[in-house]
Amino acid sequence: xxxxxxxxDRIGKSYDATVYxxxxxxxSLERGEILCLLGPSGSGKTxxxxxxxxxxxxxxxxxxxxxxxVTATPPHERGFGMMFQDxxxxxxxxxxxxxxxxxxxxxxxxxxxxxxxxxxLALVELDGLEAxxxxxxxxxxQQRVALARALAPGPRLLLLDEPLGALDRALRERLMxxxxxxxxxxxxxxxxxxxxxxxxxxxxxxxxxxxxxxxVQIGTPQAIYERPATPFVARFLGFRxxxxxxxxxxxxxxxxxxxxxxxxxxxxxxxxxxLLIKPVMARVEVPPDLLPSDVNSINGVVDTVTFRGRFSQIxxxxxxxxxxxxxxxxxxxxxxxxxxxxxxxxQLQIYESSxx
Amino acid sequence: xxPPPVAESLTGRRNPARLILAGIVFLLPIIxxxxxxxxxxxxxxxxxxxPEGVLDTAxxxxxxxxxxxxxxxxxxxWQAMVSTVLTLLLAFPGAYVLARYRFRGKTAVxxxxxxxxxxxxxxxxxxxxxxxxxxxxxxxxxxxxxxxxAAPIRLNQTVWIILAAHVFYNYSVVLRxxxxxxxxxxxxxxxxxxxxxxxxxxxxxxxxLPLLRPAITSAATLVFxxxxxSFGVIxxxxxxxxxxxEVEIYRQALNLFSLPLAAALSLWQIIFTFILMWVYTRxxxxxxxxxxxxxxxAVERAVKKPREKIFVxxxxxxxxxxxxxxxxxxxxxxxxxxxxxxTAYYQALFTNRDDSLFFIxxxxxxxxxxxxxxxxxxxSVSLGLLAAQALTRWERETNGRKPIGTTLxxxxxxxxxxxxxxxxxxxxxxxxxxxxxxxxxxxxxSLLMLPIAHAVVAVxxxxxxxxxxxxxxxxxxxxxxxxxxxxxWRVWWEVDWPLxxxxxxxxxxxxxxxSLGEFGTSIFLARPERPTMxxxxxxxxxxxxxxxxxxxxxxxxxxxxxxxxxxxxxxHFRFGNEGEF
Numbered sequence: 001x002x003x004x005x006x007x008x009d010r011i012g013k014s015y016d017a018t019v020y021x022x023x024x025x026x027x028s029l030e031r032g033e034i035l036c037l038l039g040p041s042g043s044g045k046t047x048x049x050x051x052x053x054x055x056x057x058x059x060x061x062x063x064x065x066x067x068x069x070v071t072a073t074p075p076h077e078r079g080f081g082m083m084f085q086d087x088x089x090x091x092x093x094x095x096x097x098x099x100x101x102x103x104x105x106x107x108x109x110x111x112x113x114x115x116x117x118x119x120x121l122a123l124v125e126l127d128g129l130e131a132x133x134x135x136x137x138x139x140x141x142q143q144r145v146a147l148a149r150a151l152a153p154g155p156r157l158l159l160l161d162e163p164l165g166a167l168d169r170a171l172r173e174r175l176m177x178x179x180x181x182x183x184x185x186x187x188x189x190x191x192x193x194x195x196x197x198x199x200x201x202x203x204x205x206x207x208x209x210x211x212x213x214x215x216v217q218i219g220t221p222q223a224i225y226e227r228p229a230t231p232f233v234a235r236f237l238g239f240r241x242x243x244x245x246x247x248x249x250x251x252x253x254x255x256x257x258x259x260x261x262x263x264x265x266x267x268x269x270x271x272x273x274x275l276l277i278k279p280v281m282a283r284v285e286v287p288p289d290l291l292p293s294d295v296n297s298i299n300g301v302v303d304t305v306t307f308r309g310r311f312s313q314i315x316x317x318x319x320x321x322x323x324x325x326x327x328x329x330x331x332x333x334x335x336x337x338x339x340x341x342x343x344x345x346x347q348l349q350i351y352e353s354s355x356x
Numbered sequence: 357x358x359p360p361p362v363a364e365s366l367t368g369r370r371n372p373a374r375l376i377l378a379g380i381v382f383l384l385p386i387i388x389x390x391x392x393x394x395x396x397x398x399x400x401x402x403x404x405x406x407p408e409g410v411l412d413t414a415x416x417x418x419x420x421x422x423x424x425x426x427x428x429x430x431x432x433x434w435q436a437m438v439s440t441v442l443t444l445l446l447a448f449p450g451a452y453v454l455a456r457y458r459f460r461g462k463t464a465v466x467x468x469x470x471x472x473x474x475x476x477x478x479x480x481x482x483x484x485x486x487x488x489x490x491x492x493x494x495x496x497x498x499x500x501x502x503x504x505x506a507a508p509i510r511l512n513q514t515v516w517i518i519l520a521a522h523v524f525y526n527y528s529v530v531l532r533x534x535x536x537x538x539x540x541x542x543x544x545x546x547x548x549x550x551x552x553x554x555x556x557x558x559x560x561x562x563x564x565l566p567l568l569r570p571a572i573t574s575a576a577t578l579v580f581x582x583x584x585x586s587f588g589v590i591x592x593x594x595x596x597x598x599x600x601x602e603v604e605i606y607r608q609a610l611n612l613f614s615l616p617l618a619a620a621l622s623l624w625q626i627i628f629t630f631i632l633m634w635v636y637t638r639x640x641x642x643x644x645x646x647x648x649x650x651x652x653x654a655v656e657r658a659v660k661k662p663r664e665k666i667f668v669x670x671x672x673x674x675x676x677x678x679x680x681x682x683x684x685x686x687x688x689x690x691x692x693x694x695x696x697x698x699t700a701y702y703q704a705l706f707t708n709r710d711d712s713l714f715f716i717x718x719x720x721x722x723x724x725x726x727x728x729x730x731x732x733x734x735x736s737v738s739l740g741l742l743a744a745q746a747l748t749r750w751e752r753e754t755n756g757r758k759p760i761g762t763t764l765x766x767x768x769x770x771x772x773x774x775x776x777x778x779x780x781x782x783x784x785x786x787x788x789x790x791x792x793x794x795x796x797x798x799x800x801x802s803l804l805m806l807p808i809a810h811a812v813v814a815v816x817x818x819x820x821x822x823x824x825x826x827x828x829x830x831x832x833x834x835x836x837x838x839x840x841x842x843x844x845w846r847v848w849w850e851v852d853w854p855l856x857x858x859x860x861x862x863x864x865x866x867x868x869x870x871s872l873g874e875f876g877t878s879i880f881l882a883r884p885e886r887p888t889m890x891x892x893x894x895x896x897x898x899x900x901x902x903x904x905x906x907x908x909x910x911x912x913x914x915x916x917x918x919x920x921x922x923x924x925x926x927x928h929f930r931f932g933n934e935g936e937f
Contacts, residue, residue, distance in 0.1 A: 015658075055547050075550040076559075082551035088544035092566045101562075102552035153553060 004028035004064075005189060006052070006157060011061030013047055021047040023213035024061070029157075029191070034183060036192045036204030040236065044213035045193045046161055052191065053159050054078050065157070076105070081155030085162040087146040089134045095121070095145050096130030102153035120148040123182060139167050143175060151186060158183070158190040164199065176202045197237055201225070209233050231274050231351050240324040241277040245350075246270065252295055253350060257318045259295045262348035276349040281314065281325035284333065285340040296345065298323065302337040316341065382746040385739050389772055393812050395797075396787025397626065397779070403790055404619035415620035425604070425621075432600040435515065436583035439522035440576050446523060446678070447530035453671040454531065455538035457664070458656040461672075466535075467927070469675050471683075473528040474923040475916060476873025477588030478890040482912035483682035484521045484593060485512070485897065486689035491905070493685040513595035521589045524682060526579040531675075533578070537571035537643060543655050574639040581632045585625070585780040587876045588890070592897055601625050602782045606879065609786055619790065622783050633778035686916065690909035694902065701906030705914075718907060721892035722914070725872055728888060732810035732871035737864050739811065740818035743773055748826040770819075777816045781876025784809055789880050806881045806888070810871035817870060818863035825859035862929050869922040873915065889915050 008027040014020045022044045029035055037045040050056040052063060054075035062071045070078055081102075089098050096117050103113045114130075121127055124144035137145060143163065150158055163179070164172045180203045183190050194200050200207045201221040208218040209229075217229035228234035231242050245255035251266050252259040253275050260275060267273060277298075300318030312331055316323045316339060325341065333339065405411060419425045454466060472480065486492050488511050495507035502508070511517040541564075549563045550556075565572075587602040599607065601621060609618035659668045691697055706719040750766035776784070788809055792799045799805060829852055837847045875890040882891055889911055896908030 053547075053551060055550070074556075075547070076553050076555055079553070080551060082548065084544040084548055086542055086544055088542060088548035090545065090548075090563060090567075092569075101549065101554075105553035105558065149548075149552070159551075 005031040005033075005066060007064040008048075008052065009062045009064065011048070011051055011058045011063065013051055013056060013058050020044075020213040022051060022058075025213075025215055027208065027215065027218075029189060031189055032187050034180065034188075034190045034192060034203060034205045036194060036200035036207045037210055038194060038197060038200040038204075038207050038236075039210035040195060043210040045195075045210045047213075048210070049159050049161055049191060049193045052157075053080055053082055079153075079155060080157045080159055081150035081153065082159045083146050083150045083161065083163040085165045087142045087163075087166070089142055089146060089149070091134050093134070094130065095126070095132045095134065095137070098134065098145060099130075099149045099152050101149065106153060116152055117148075120152045123151070123186070124148045140171050140175060143167060144178075147179070147182065151182075151188070156189065158188050160190060160192045162193055162195070164196075165194075172196075172199070179203060209236065211236075227349065228276070231276070231353065234276050234349075239276055239278065241279060243275045243277070243321060244272065245275050246272050253348075257298055257300075257321055257323075260343070260348055261295050261345060262350050263345040267350070267352050271352060274351040274353060276351070277323065277343065278347045278349075279324050279326045280344075280347055281327040281331075281341060283342055284327065284331060285342070296348070297340055297342045299338070299340050302333045302335050302339055304335060305331075305333050381742060382749075385743040385746070385773070386769065388739060389812070389815075391797075392808050393772075393776060393779075393784075396784065396791040399791035400619045400622045400626070400783065400787050403616055404623040407616035407619075415617050416623065418617065419621060419624055428599050428601060428604045431598065432584060432602075435518060435522070435600070436580050436586075439519055439526065439583040440579045442519060443523050443526045443530050443579050444572065444576060446674070447527050447534060449667070450527075450531050450671045450675055451534035451538055453668050454535040456543075456655060456657065457659055457668050459659050459668060459672075465672055465675055467924075468679050469531050470528045470927075471920060471923060472525050472679055473532075474869060474919050474926075475525075476875060476890055476919065477525070477586075478592065478875050478893045479686070479873070479912045479916045479919070480521055480525050480682070481589050481592035482893055482897065482908055483686040483916075484517055484524070486909055487682045487685035488512075488517060488520070491902075493689055512593070513597060515594075515598065517593045518586075518589060518598065521593055522583050522586065524678060525589070526582055527675075527678060529578055529582070530575045533575040533643075534568070534571050538568060539655060541567055541655075570639060570642040574636065574643045577632065577636040577639055581629065581636060584632065585629060585782075587780075587782055588894075592894060601628075602780055602876070605782050605786060606876075609789065610880070615786075615790060618786055622786050625780055625783055629778050629780055629783075683916065686909055687913055690906065690913045693906070701903070701910035704903060704907050705910055718892050718896075718911060721887045721889050721911070724886050725889040728807045728810065729868045729871035731804070731807035732814060733864050733867040735807060735811035736814040736818045736867040737860060739815055740773075740822055740863055741860065743769060743815075744819060744822045744826045747823065748829070751827075752831065773819050774816050776813050781813070781874065782880070784813065785877040785880025788877070800881075801883075803883075803886070806878060807871070809877045809881055810874050811867070813874060813877065814867035814870045817866040821863035821866060822856060822859040825856040829855050858929050862926050865922045865926050865929075869919050872918060 006027075006029040008025060010024045010026060011022060012020065012024050013022045025044075025048060027035075027048075037048060039045045047056060051058050054070070054073060058071065062069055064070070065078070090101065093101070096114075099117045099120050100113045103116055108116070117130060118127070121129060124147055126141060126144055126148070129141075129145075134142070134145070143166075146163070150160075160179075164175055167175065176199050183203075192200070192203050194203075204221060206219060207221050207224055208215045209224065210216065211232050217224055217233050224233065225237060228237055228239065234242060243255050243257065245253045245260070247267055247269050248254040248259065249269055251269070252261045253266075253273060255275060260277075262275070298316070298318050300316040300323070303315040303317045303322065305315075306313040307330060311326050311328050312333075314325045314327055314331065314333060316325060327333075404416060405413070407415065419429060450469070454462070454469075475483075488494050488509055490507040490510070490512055495509050498504065498508050499506075511520075545567060546559050546563055549559045554562060584600070585602050586600055587606070590598055590600050590603050591606070594603075602625065605618050605621045605625060608614045608621065659665050690701055691699065693700055705717075705722075707717065747766050747769055750762040750769075753762045788805060789800070791797065792802075792805060833851050834847050837851045842850055872888075873890060874888075875894070878888050878891055879894070882888055887895065893908045893911050893915070896904045896911070
């Protein structure tokens with residue numbers, strides 16, 4: 001097995017005796033890969049990033065970079081780059097001096113620095129803005145200067161701490177794609193911290209979902225969206241329909257709103273489980289026949305319908321449970337309509353844990 | 357043009373008689389300041405430039421031609437510079453500790469560190485006498501320890517004790533300014549530099565220091581101003597050998613009766629302090645536009661590594677020793693007689709003895725001080741209120757429109773009322789001595805002179821306390837109250853008063869404390885038979901004998917207590933939660 005580019009081994013950090021910020025995390029990264037750490041605030045993703053940067057010292061565990069143990073190496077000797085949420089551009093220096101700061105620390109000659117700065121500014125499409133003051137830049141420009149500054153010294157690993165968090169939504173949408181394009185163009189290995197699922201999926205080759213100081217799932221965006229590993233991940237990705245149930249004698253999942261048979265292996269009879277119903281609404285039958293619902297279908301009453309353009313969001317009430325479904329276009333449903341929703345086995349997923 | 361009072365502006369009615377009355381009321385602060393600030397300064401100008409009825413610049417140029425005066429000017433500048441540098445060096449690590457670390461007792465340390473700033477100079481001087489004077493705590497202790505005949509440490513009347521007192525006095529200024537600014541610097545700045553490959557040393561010189569520069573220059577300028585105009589510390593601790601420009605003005609006027617030269621020196625002092633104050637205001641403006649304020653929790657960190665523990669602990673010890681030791685010595689020494697603990701010095705303050713050097717018992721000095729402070733407080737608060745009311749009115753009239761007459765009026769009044777900050781105490785004292793010792797305003801004998809001078813000195817502080825309150829009263833609030841059925845006075849009582857009562861209280865406490873501890877002006881204006889507390893302390897310290905010494909310390913302790921209580925009250929009411937006071 002080849003040595004990983006970056007290897008984080010059982011790293012742990014706590015700020016006080018009872019609460020772990022990062023709890024025995026393992027992580028490995030390939031050269032040229034972009035990994036997104038995704039999680040709610042307080043999940044430990046920023047602490048993990050700062051541990052890798054060397055800005056925090058771990059209580060235990062090791063960090064190995066290109067086969068070398070860097071756990072005790074101070075941040076300025078690790079050769080990593082970092083982008084901060086507030087960009088942390090030096091207000092007492094202009095754009096060129098900011099971008100050239102790391103090069104000056106490396107002891108490069110003034111001429112070489114100027115050339116490299118120009119090159120970096122060209123990369124982020126801010127050519128010729130060397131003399132501009134930081135206070136004169138827009139938010140998007142600041143973000144790009146921060147990126148240029150982080151990339152200029154040629155870091156072997158780039159760490160990004162919510163680099164778009166300070167910007168408004170529309171700008172973020174555009175910049176996250178630019179960011180990935182630039183990182184891929186210079187073949188940068190990067191770890192990118194965000195709490196925004198859209199951002200993580202758009203930027204990352206792989207995504208690690210964090211909760212309570214631990215990585216709960218790691219994989220490609222597709223794999224994670226396809227099969228969220230825990231109810232927490234499912235909920236964090238925006239899935240709303242999580243219902244508690246139990247495995248009945250015939251191997252189906254028995255819930256308040258009916259019996260379901262998902263794809264894949266089924267836990268033993270009597271096990272308490274959580275069922276995830278993905279919101280795809282392929283078909284709606286109105287009015288429902290009066291038969292009791294079959295396996296893998298839900299009877300209910302339409303509660304609210306929100307038209308979103310390409311699709312509509314429909315809240316359905318079924319025996320006290322509120323379920324959310326997405327239907328393409330305008331399904332022509334109205335509050336109060338009685339509906340039956342047939343589900344496909346691959347829309348269903350079970351977790352061997354009861355809902356909290 | 358005079359703006360209408362509250363009720364009219366709400367309803368749109370304009371009554372000419374009330375307009376004129378309002379105008380007179382709003383003009384009062386200006387008239388008062390013209391008479392009791394501009395006129396005395398003008399008298400100095402006239403006497404300094406035209407001593408015998410014709411223009412004569414001989415006295416004016418003497419500062420730069422006379423060898424002795426040149427040495428005074430050099431010493432003034434030199435000691436101010438050294439004091440400033442020493443204070444900055446000592447306070448820098450302390451500011452870092454307060455800005456970046458979280459530890460138990462931090463609030464107490466911060467409060468203690470701010471205390472010297474509100475102490476009167478005579479108290480500071482007395483505290484240093486009690487600490488390292490010939491019969492101070494340290495010398496007594498060393499003498500007992502090594503059975504010495506004479507005091508081993510002889511710092512009294514040397515430049516070292518002056519520098520020590522200046523550092524003590526200004527340490528809190530630097531600590532407060534610097535740590536507040538440092539706290540608002542995002543830690544990501546230094547971390548970004550680290551990630552770009554800068555070693556801790558380079559981070560400090562390339563990022564931290566340049567980012568702190570506005571706060572450093574601002575604090576340095578302020579400390580320099582304080583030390584440049586130092587008076588009480590020099591006359592009490594330095595003795596006759598040392599003179600700053602400020603001390604020299606006093607000696608020329610009151611010891612050598614050379615008023616023209618004193619006036620000429622005073623003119624230079626006015627020029628110097630105005631320039632310095634202008635520099636300070638400029639730097640202060642840059643400090644104001646700092647990086648956005650960030651929450652404490654985000655920047656403070658716990659003390660963990662052994663190295664950090666030593667560093668934080670060391671600085672806390674330094675703060676406690678530097679600030680605490682002189683104050684501790686003052687209190688301890690004031691209770692120690694020849695045979696141990698005694699309250700004799702305190703009792704002596706309130707008993708009339710025939711052999712006392714005073715015409716009156718020192719207890720009366722306390723009464724004088726309190727009475728003067730009360731009158732000064734009432735005067736400066738009323739002035740401040742009238743001025744603040746007029747100022748905010750005028751500001752609001754031009755809100756969003758291009759500057760007109762009232763804008764200039766507002767700016768002019770604002771600047772005028774701040775000027776006493778840039779005028780040294782001795783200058784004001786001398787100005788009064790000259791201006792009110794002759795017709796048409798021959799009022800020098802009046803008991804009101806001292807409270808009036810104190811009020812002039814205190815008005816800038818009152819203004820700074822009350823103006824934010826007045827500016828906070830939005831016209832919309834008054835309009836809302838009016839629409840809800842409140843009449844003119846009712847609006848004032850329900851809207852204005854709750855918003856400004858706290859600032860007024862803070863301003864009043866400021867004025868009271870300033871008057872109580874004022875020394876430089878009082879030494880010119882107080883009548884010999886009616887000394888104030890600081891003057892009594894000064895006289896006691898100048899007399900031989902254990903009882904005089906003890907009484908000086910005892911009175912200093914009393915003065916310190918009053919100031920400390922006032923300071924805590926100001927802190928409480930300025931930052932405290934809402935509620936009745």
